[in-house]
Each structure stands twice: as C-alpha cells, then as structure tokens.
Amino acid sequence: MEAKSVYTFEDLKSWDTVTHGVTPPPRLCVFGDPVEHSLSPQLHNPALEASKIDAQYVRLHISAEEFDEAVRLLPALGFIGTNCTIPHKFAAIAAMDEVDDLARKLGVVNTVVCDEGKLVGFNSDGPGFLRAVREEFSVDVKDLRVMIIGAGGGAGRAVAVQCAVEDCERLVLVNRTHNKAKSVAKELEPYFESNRVLGAKKRLQACAFDDDALREQLDNTDLIVNATPIGMKRTAPELLPAHLIQPHHLAMDMIYSPLETNFLKAARNNGARTTNGLSMLLWQGVYSFEWWFNRDAPLDPMRAGLMAAVGE
C-alpha cells in the first residue's frame, strides 16, 4: 500500500492501524502547518532507497497546539526522527530531552532524533547555510562581510548566529521589525569583541530596512542573504532597489520556489553571482540524514530527487 501524501495528528494517534500494509514503513517525517508544499520526502526517500534502509519519509500536518503531544508519540511508534518546519522551530527546542550545543546557540531545533526513547534536537539551518555558501561560491563565510535581510526570523536568526560563531569579517542585520535586528545584534556582541579590525566600519551592526541605510552598508558587504519570504510571489515588492546590487556581491536567496526570485534576477543582471535556496535545502537534508543514521548521506540521489521535484 502507498503512503498518503499528508497524514494528520488523528492518523498519528492510530499510527499502526493507519499505516498497516504501507511499504516501506513510514518512520521519518516532517511536522508542519502548512506542510503540503514540503519537498523533504522527495529529498529523503531517494536517499533511504539508495541506502537500502527499510523506511520512508512522510509529511504530517501538525498544528502548533498538537506539536508537543505529537512529537512525544514518535519514539514509541518506532520513528527514527522528524524535521520541524513552520511554525514549530521555536517550540521544538522546549519539547526536547536533549539539545545539541549548536542548536541551543542558534535557538532553533529543526531536526529531531529519536534516541532510545529520548528526543534529541539539532539545527541544520546554520550548517546547511555554511555548506551551501562554500559549494556555490567557493568561499568560506568566515572570510565574508555578510548582510542578512530577515535576521529576526527563525532561519535568518539561526544563520546570523552561525556567521558570528564562524567569526565572519562583518555582519549586518536587517529586519522589517528593527527592534528584532537590534536584539539579535545585542546578543551577538560577545562574538565580535576581539581586536580584529577590518576597515573603518563596525564589524557588527543592526541596519534599518531603508534604502539609504542599505546603500551605505552594501558598499561594505560581500554576501547578501534574503531570509524573508519576499519573492515567493512573482508580484512581491522588491527586496531592495536593484541598482544597489553591485558586481562584487554574492547574492543568496533562501527561497527555492520560484527558482529565481526578482532579487536574484536583479543581482544576475547587475553582474553579481547568485544562488537560490535549493543548495541550502540539499545540505540541510544531508546533515539530517547523517544525524539520523550516523553514516554518510548519498548526495547524488538526494540532489536528483530534489531537482526532479522542482522540475529541473
């Protein structure tokens, strides 16, 4: 019997009955609300098949109210683990029995491992981002001056902390709600207290989300990261004025649908190098697989599954 496209909390409560006869047995999942759009099954199922692991990965529509009870059910039901997407990333950290050090620093859990009855939380946003930058631009974050737009959101904040942990050259935090950028900057101050001097500009700054402030910062930025949902719709407003993007910039959009947002198109037209969110998604999947199975993830089937899912 084939798995359903999306399971519910009610299904989870009668899991053995609901999934009786489903092969391979669903033992990995993503919790989200909404979750229908998640590409994680297309990323992980080819990896499970290639690794000859008798399990499949499914989507579970779990609301914020259902999350705690749902995640607690997983170990007894024989799950290997789960990923958590919107709106569960912040709630997940509180529901864990143990939290990996990096996930605790990043403040967000998005990968859960069921380990002998315990729930252990990890975060793949930061490591996936680092790896994507290295693979796509052949440079390490520690050597870059980074601007993160959406630094107060779940993924943006995690990536900001990861940049600080890496001791990147400069970090500029931009957020629609400016106070959130200021509070992340305040929290990250201890990472930038060294005597390292790189030009006249402060190494860590919260910047207002307006054209004049962005223009001033962009002259001293290498990597621009969009960690907002602006660009998911073709009719979306500009992320930043196109003329501010310069040929020396590296432009990364965490969005992968559409594959080329207006921000990336403007960057490409201005001679900048660009990458969309697929690479980060792929590398996040690789880290999750390795936490679940303690072995190398099969990269080629994962990449092929993802590309097929987005029609590339």
Ligand code: NAP
């Ligand atoms: P989130 O926690 O809801 O954060 C959203 C961020 O975007 C906040 O900083 C928010 O600012 C800002 N924002 C939202 N709407 C805005 C608007 N109209 N104008 C200006 N700023 C706006 O979401 P998230 O989980 O971090 O995800 C953010 C994006 O990254 C999504 O597009 C998601 O799909 C993508 N993502 C991709 C990957 C990947 O692997 N490629 C991984 C994670 C996330 P306020 O603080 O002012 O609300």
